[in-house]
Amino acid sequence: MIRKILDGLYLLAGYLAGAFLVAIFALMMLLSVGREINFNVPSGDDFAGWSLVAMAFLGLAHTFKRGEMIRVGLMIERLHGPARRVAELASLTIAAAFIGYFTYQTGQLAYDSWRFFDMSTGVVSVPLWIPQLGMVAGLAILLVAIIEEWVTVARGGRPTYEPDPPQSTEELIERVAQGGGV
Numbered sequence: 187m188i189r190k191i192l193d194g195l196y197l198l199a200g201y202l203a204g205a206f207l208v209a210i211f212a213l214m215m216l217l218s219v220g221r222e223i224n225f226n227v228p229s230g231d232d233f234a235g236w237s238l239v240a241m242a243f244l245g246l247a248h249t250f251k252r253g254e255m256i257r258v259g260l261m262i263e264r265l266h267g268p269a270r271r272v273a274e275l276a277s278l279t280i281a282a283a284f285i286g287y288f289t290y291q292t293g294q295l296a297y298d299s300w301r302f303f304d305m306s307t308g309v310v311s312v313p314l315w316i317p318q319l320g321m322v323a324g325l326a327i328l329l330v331a332i333i334e335e336w337v338t339v340a341r342g343g344r345p346t347y348e349p350d351p352p353q354s355t356e357e358l359i360e361r362v363a364q365g366g367g368v
Contacts, residue, residue: 209237210238213230217230232312244320261273285332292322297315349361
């Protein structure tokens with residue numbers, strides 16, 4: 187049950203990241219075409235920038251869970267058995283600590299922006315806590331994903347971000363050709 191809820195959360199975050207990507211495209215097209223026909227989108231650059239931040243941060247957990255996040259595993263990939271599990275747990279612990287701290291600090295930033303009524307300085311004045319929520323939400327969802335992976339590895343399971351071993355020589359060659367891990 188909880189697995190289905192968490193997978194839905196990661197998928198929703200991925201879809202929201204995609205929606206912000208579409209918003210960026212629409213804004214950039216409006217801004218580009220608007221210059222030619224003398225049409226201006228007030229604070230369009232600000233909205234595109236905020237959408238970029240929301241897209242990047244909301245996409246983190248989905249990317250992490252799919253194993254598409256850049257990860258340097260030169261040492262961990264060479265380990266097997268209990269040594270590998272310890273190394274995975276250590277790296278996930280460090281990641282959770284870092285992302286937890288980052289989440290707390292960005293949450294504090296958004297809370298302070300709300301508390302002090304911080305507003306954007308563009309043509310359209312927007313309370314800054316609103317665009318900051320995308321960053322906070324994306325980091326919080328990533329933290330949940332990292333903790334979930336930590337629990338999976340601690341229980342003896344294989345991390346979901348780790349690809350299944352290749353089943354054939356052709357699959358191994360295809361992965362290497364695409365630059366993916368083995």
